[in-house]
Amino acid sequence: MPLSPEQQAEIDELRNQPQSTLRVVSPGMEKHLYSAHQVLDHGFVRVVDYMGDDNAICQAARVSYGKGTKSVQNDEGLIRYLMRHWHSTPFEMCEIKLHVKLPVFVARQWIRHRTANVNEYSARYSILDREFYIPAPEHVAAQSVINNQGRGEALTGDEAARVLDILKSDSARSYDHYEEMINQDGKQGLARELARMNLPANIYTQWYWKVDLHNLLHFLRLRADAHAQYEIRVYAEAMCKIVADWVPFAYAAFEDYRLGGASLSATALGCVRRMLDGEDVTQESSGMSKGEWREFMAALGR
Amino acid sequence: MPLSPEQQAEIDELRNQPQSTLRVVSPGMEKHLYSAHQVLDHGFVRVVDYMGDDNAICQAARVSYGKGTKSVQNDEGLIRYLMRHWHSTPFEMCEIKLHVKLPVFVARQWIRHRTANVNEYSARYSILDREFYIPAPEHVAAQSVINNQGRGEALTGDEAARVLDILKSDSARSYDHYEEMINQDGKQGLARELARMNLPANIYTQWYWKVDLHNLLHFLRLRADAHAQYEIRVYAEAMCKIVADWVPFAYAAFEDYRLGGASLSATALGCVRRMLDGEDVTQESSGMSKGEWREFMAALGR
Amino acid sequence: MPLSPEQQAEIDELRNQPQSTLRVVSPGMEKHLYSAHQVLDHGFVRVVDYMGDDNAICQAARVSYGKGTKSVQNDEGLIRYLMRHWHSTPFEMCEIKLHVKLPVFVARQWIRHRTANVNEYSARYSILDREFYIPAPEHVAAQSVINNQGRGEALTGDEAARVLDILKSDSARSYDHYEEMINQDGKQGLARELARMNLPANIYTQWYWKVDLHNLLHFLRLRADAHAQYEIRVYAEAMCKIVADWVPFAYAAFEDYRLGGASLSATALGCVRRMLDGEDVTQESSGMSKGEWREFMAALGR
């Protein structure tokens, strides 16, 4: 159960107290407030607060461009224009605050995105719960043989069982020892800031994470990508659904221009031109490396 | 009149449409929404949106520190503790979006604070209005003789009148020429991106400015200070009043620890100790430069 | 003359004092140190200091990826891989510090890039020089009729002459009045922080600007682009030449993947596939707006 009973009770109480505001309200987002989206075995993502909506993006853009923008384009067209031309500042005018529970090794990747505000649970100050990420059997996968930074097929049989057994028993033992070390019954008890170092990277932590929409979309582009590690990608996918409800025009433009799009180099664009002119371009004649050519072919769906 | 009739009508319409939300609401801040606080002769500050309140600061801190914080301290005490110990991240969990109209030379100082999101009216794209900052007579002041970066007494008589006359006539002429250059009646008209360069730094611009509370307080500490230029200080003071209504505990702590406080060096602390021990410390025996000693005496109110 | 005689003398003196260092040295960059590249009529860009080279980018990437990277790829291939896959952090490991003299309206665009360090000449503290940007006749251009944010053909004849006359005479008069206001001969003299507001946006300012290579390349992608205003583009182009000498592999990859490349949306990629399959795709059948289709055709060179 990802949320503690106390957390759930506090949330339920707040959920029943709608208040009046003069601020912009996103109806699609209101329904996400106070409900936690479960991710992995013990994790979650939940929306704590938000600022702005699709219209707020346009409003900010119109401050920049003045009256002209109002007459000629509707909100959806304007948002597509802004996304296509990398006008990032209007998207920065929306903000989201999330409460996330996630394994430490996922948190370590996540935190590399620096343009966000973070308050993490302090294992220096407080005691961590006995909650560890143990992959579902179908996600216990082999090292990729073509990509150092990826995984291949799922392990099977004894090998998979052995992995799960190690992860479970080492997690349990580490936590038992953690508890033993900080336990003060008749002893002094080791300082929490020291005892925590015995805990493995699959233990869960939690934080508040606040970010503007532009930087969130940048995060999602990298982390909802097929090359991202599965365990962070599922968080990104849960957030994609939230963003789609919050700012539907912006999310649709993001899907078209970023998630589903591709950046082609000058060399690649030259190849496309040659191909459209009827030339049978090969990797050898393309001027690209093998890896680059493979990615190019994938972008063209060949 | 700082807001155009169209802007005012749009605001009035929104002001009459309170909506229901499950988000945190700051009652003190709701009353600021959709009303513009006039600053200088044509400028204003108005709150467009906000996220969070005093309680949201505590909530974020408690994510970090766990259950312990809840029992031992009330919200006000916790906020004072966080401010005193430079715990900045909980304050980053509140966000504000302002619409500001301000002279260009003020905007140029303001923008040096980089940790904010900005959408400024584009004079490349649109035509600026004929609005210039002309100081009130009591603010037409002489160069300071003790501080290169400040002003002294107000000018008087002919000298003041001559200054005001120059500012008004040069502003008017520059704008007349700006209009003439971009005017397309029977001519091509100069590109706006070029014509704007004829306009002086006292012309008004406007922007949306979005910032988190921690960085806003840092801005206010520097710009609400007596050493800040008057023309930016009045904006900071208008924002101080807004923040005091938005997050009263945080603002009170800010006043005590930052606005009214002082940083004492190791040398200065040593002098305080010697003085408390009865020694008659002078600038010569203090180990401080004259400027430093003067500031030290001011901090001690001597 | 962009540099004052005192500045030039100081530079010449430093130029003749090579020193010994154990740091990484970029031979291509050393030759830029202490020589100012003239830009516009009174502006310049000059390299004050730098950190790192192409190899430093690879070294940082290899910290991340470990030994594996060393054997399989040479530096150039690794840099192309990093650029193609938007791995930004290795490029952040190089840093450049520039001294730039530029018109205020250019500085106002430039400063919107927030991820840099800036020290600007203070007109609050010091007196600005009498130097104004007056465009060369061929750059006095009309407002674009197809793009609100651009310029069209050069103005000619009387209209061009009138524009140049206005710019020159208004600049001169503004500066005369600025000097008159701050002049203390027998008077108090207006505070500099106030007098500066009479100066137009074509006056020159100067600053030290320090930025990492990743953020510099992002700046150059936007500002060396054909859609950027001419007056900032020439600064970007001067910097492109410097970067090409500093980190030749990184710059070549940047040219291929960013400056010369294009981002295609999912919709656009679908159109390319259909075209390669022999379909005669038109704007109407493309699913794109007219503007988007025009940009797509331009990317494909049709």
Next chain:
Amino acid sequence: MPLSPEQQAEIDELRNQPQSTLRVVSPGMEKHLYSAHQVLDHGFVRVVDYMGDDNAICQAARVSYGKGTKSVQNDEGLIRYLMRHWHSTPFEMCEIKLHVKLPVFVARQWIRHRTANVNEYSARYSILDREFYIPAPEHVAAQSVINNQGRGEALTGDEAARVLDILKSDSARSYDHYEEMINQDGKQGLARELARMNLPANIYTQWYWKVDLHNLLHFLRLRADAHAQYEIRVYAEAMCKIVADWVPFAYAAFEDYRLGGASLSATALGCVRRMLDGEDVTQESSGMSKGEWREFMAALGR
């Protein structure tokens, strides 16, 4: 041994190849290049590159303040003035790049400082070494009874022995299992990105960390503080020594104004005034909480 033989050989080779440069050179810093300062049992800090020196700080400040600054103040006085008045931008003009080897739980605190560039060794891509932080016996300390976020006296006897035994044996077992899981002898081998999650937070990682001097000093103020955890404080202290050699004037000012100084609130300043006027101020009459009064007394050395 913190550096691998290959790393040491590469460093020694570079150390013997001084090169000529026209850049600013800090003699005190050159001696740090290519020598690793050992920290904790397997960690180190070493300077990879740097930009600027004390003079570069002044040079940047003088761009801002113009000629005036040159005549009236020497470099040391100017740097003290800048530090005292929180003028941060001139300090941002110096930059340092460090190679740091550190336990993961220290890295997790460190990375919260977001205004820096980081390239960390990737355990997704590469295999971590068998190196764990095991505290020296005198650092195996009890939980503090007065501060949730600190430690008290060193544990002794059996209790200390038991803690060290747990840390050593759990580290060893975790690593054995890590190796077993990724081992591909006759098996597929678990993906590295998954296997790493079994490793505890006292395993060592390493990164390149690049930061400007202003943000470095901010880091050092927080992390060289007595309230920082011992294991990060020793890194901060090693860096303090490096900074003292690199920019001696800036470091001396930092020691006086930040490390050795204190921020006093308006309330505290009021108490100092009352005490200097002969009043016997107590916690009860001070207007401060007990915690605040204790800190105030400590600042005054009473």
